[in-house]
Amino acid sequence: GESVGLHLPTLSVQEGDNSIINCAYSNSASDYFIWYKQESGKGPQFIIDIRSNMDKRQGQRVTVLLNKTVKHLSLQIAATQPGDSAVYFCAVSRDSGYALNFGKGTSLLVTP
Amino acid sequence: GAVVSQHPSWVICKSGTSVKIECRSLDFQATTMFWYRQFPKQSLMLMATSNEGSKATYEQGVEKDKFLINHASLTLSTLTVTSAHPEDSSFYICSANPLERGTGELFFGEGSRLTVL
Numbered sequence: 001g002e003s004v005g006l007h008l009p010t011l012s013v014q015e016g017d018n019s020i021i022n023c024a025y026s027n028s029a030s031d032y033f034i035w036y037k038q039e040s041g042k043g044p045q046f047i048i049d050i051r052s053n054m055d056k057r058q059g060q061r062v063t064v065l066l067n068k069t070v071k072h073l074s075l076q077i078a079a080t081q082p083g084d085s086a087v088y089f090c091a092v093s094r095d096s097g098y099a100l101n102f103g104k105g106t107s108l109l110v111t112p
Numbered sequence: 113g114a115v116v117s118q119h120p121s122w123v124i125c126k127s128g129t130s131v132k133i134e135c136r137s138l139d140f141q142a143t144t145m146f147w148y149r150q151f152p153k154q155s156l157m158l159m160a161t162s163n164e165g166s167k168a169t170y171e172q173g174v175e176k177d178k179f180l181i182n183h184a185s186l187t188l189s190t191l192t193v194t195s196a197h198p199e200d201s202s203f204y205i206c207s208a209n210p211l212e213r214g215t216g217e218l219f220f221g222e223g224s225r226l227t228v229l
Contacts, residue, residue: 034218036220041223041225042222042223043118043205043220043221043222043223044156044205044220045220046217046218046219046220049217089155089156091156098144098146098209098218099146099158099161100146100156100158100207100218101158102148102155102156102157103155104154104155105154105155
């Protein structure tokens with residue numbers, strides 16, 4: 001069945017380093033992929049998205065890479081800052097709709 | 113940017129009572145809204161899809177008689193937890209997609225934390 005998972009539950013990086021958070025998905029019909037950041041007690045905050053017709057998309061300090069062949073998604077954060085500390089979720093669309101399946105989450109801790 | 117507002121942001125109730133949570137899109141219309149539940153230190157799980165003018169679509173394992181959803185207008189969906197029990201204590205989050213944008217971008221509310229005593 002459908003599953004979305006993350007390779008690492010926690011990630012600790014030093015301030016200024018680059019961070020990479022990975023996500024695997026199983027539904028080959030998914031065509032929309034999103035990364036969210038969630039701070040404690042708050043709702044998910046949109047970071048960046050990508051559609052299945054692309055394999056890379058860049059934002060401000062963030063890059064999402066999509067490998068449809070192996071059903072893998074990654075989020076790269078450049079020059080990680082203390083404010084980036086949060087839980088990061090990948091979310092994958094169910095077929096062509098807007099309902100999402102979320103990954104388990106990776107807790108990113110940025111140390112000074 | 114598009115804003116989704118939830119009310120209340122937190123609520124405490126006694127076991128057996130019902131609680132209503134509202135999800136409003138403040139500056140856009142949405143024919144579809146989504147309700148998620150998130151237990152502590154876990155991920156978001158889709159509960160149901162709220163459809164304006166028609167019945168909600170529930171995920172497998174979610175009791176439709178317990179979690180009543182009403183999408184009364186293009187800017188408001190409500191989730192009512194009926195006869196709440198302590199195991200219903202959770203963080204309930206809604207999301208919506210702006211009807212007119214067609215980008216597929218979803219916006220999430222800040223969540224409503226329910227504690228059932």
